[in-house]
Amino acid sequence: MRHETPAERLARELDWNLLRTFLVIATSQSITDAADRLSLKQPTVSSALKRLEDRLGKQLVERKPGRFALTDAGKLLYEETIDIHGAILRLGTVMRNVENEVQGLVRIATASHVVCPLLDTALSDFHARHPRATLSIEAMASKDALAAVASRRVSFAVCLVKDRSPRLEYRRLFREYFGLFCGPTHALFGKTGVEMADLAGQSSVSFITDQMSDALRAVTLMRSEAQLDARIVGTSPNLEEVRRMIVAGLGIGPLPIHVVREDIEMGRLWRLPPFEAPPHVDVHVVWNPSARTNRAEATLLADLLDKIETTPMEERIYV
Template identity: 65%
Template sequence: MFTIDEIYDEMTHLDPEEKLARELDWNLLRTFIIIAKSASLTAAAEVLRLKQPTLSSALKRLETRIGKRLVDRSPGRFQLTAAGKVLEREAIEIHGAILRLGTQMREVTDEVRGHVRIAMASHVISPLFNEALTEFHTTHPHATLSIDVTASRYAIENLTARHASLAVCLVHDRSPKLKYRRLFQEYFGLFCGPSHPLFGRKNLTMADLAGHSSVSFVTDQMDDALRPVTLMRAEAHLDDRVVGNSAHLEEVRRMIIAGLGIGPLPIHVVRRDLEDGYLWQLPPYKDMRKIDVYVVWNPKAPLNRAEQAFLDILIARIDQTDISERTYR
């Protein structure tokens, strides 16, 4: 009756080296490294916390596998043979390779992969958020990320439906199922474009804006996230009819510059447009409306490692940065 190993050997016709590689027990090699560094089997047994006869039996099995005597154990003598020295050197190399393999496998396991989907309100300008993106990509270069620009209400809907990992947007009504962290604060002012009759005029008052047409965001409503901006427009007594609106800041800006009407924009976002003469700021000059922009996520939604890593990086940066440094005037 043949054993499985014997049948395998017969079928594959293993040469002695291949057979040794297949049958050699790594534990015996690891034990031999200790024996080779010890002054006796008794000393090696103490290190390995084994009984001396057990260790002697293990050495004998290894010598049988190798087919060579490995240690000269004559009276008063305990010394590696030439074959023992070769085996010690190779065993140490194998041990190092196994340690390197463990490190490499851990790195593979620890490597963060996955995709992060961010639902974001239009034209979010935040150095802190940009820094979080940089840190995330530098730390986890194999993870990927996409940013879908949409109205704030739809960003929340996408998050609730789990079509997004997190949202960066304005918030009006908070859901108890979601978590919120203020990313930054921005101030809104009213602006007009070069073709508007108020463009370039100084020392204007709110009364000068009365009756003029306006453009705005789809969230510029009393029951939505830009309610403070709606109140600011109402205080200016602009024409009740909004001639153009959009969910995207770039398009609201386009309509203002094109002269369709007076419209609200975040001051820090359009500072360059003011300098370049594309926009003109109108009253109120002091009592401008402050709007909070939030990071929103679902704490019960299962996140992949990339999603969790990015969220951790972003929240950590928020926690480490005072709100005064996250307020853009």
């Protein structure tokens, strides 16, 4: 008779409720805070944490006066527990999907204000062929969209990518170019012959992710070359809100050129230099290959990837 390995014994004996409790503890400020969020008494949560630590033989949370933080073992367990939690949440969807007709919910996370005709065509074609499938699209910061994919809370994401995780798959969807713009009340609005030197010292607004270490590094370099005031007077993770601040006259800011073309034509925005070789940013489709998907999710993702493969890159560059 084969003896169980320690890992097999742990898998058989470990109580999922302890992991669920730990997931809340890991994102709380204290045991008391976690107890409030779980609607349990503080001793109950403390006892659950101790049982889990005893079962694993590792301290998971460092608890000292004025300090409440995950240990290295706790951080590793937290990452794994996110995956487990996501898989359990999707069980109901998977079990419902035993029918011939393609149906089910597709959850898509997108960076704010993604404008991509190829994506729109994929969604339109999918709905025409599978009218019983439903879509949920939520705009969020790209880092949050990537976290949602990693934890299997969404089917896939359409977003910016800085660092690639070996657990995820990536496909470039399109490339967009950024320009600098000002609003109607700005001193440079409507002026021709403006040069980069005229932008020096001007107040600016931008995206929260407009940093040298983030996905919008190319945009950060453009702002730096323009020598705009180093103090950014307004930031947002949402493109619409950055656009609002520019139109309102808070300062000069970067926006995707193809997204705001109508604003330029309607006199709501005025483009400023640089006009030659504007910086570009690639937007990707990102998915988790280890996620269990329903037929609707698998079908839409496959359709979108097929459209990407059969559409030349030059047709997916938006200026």
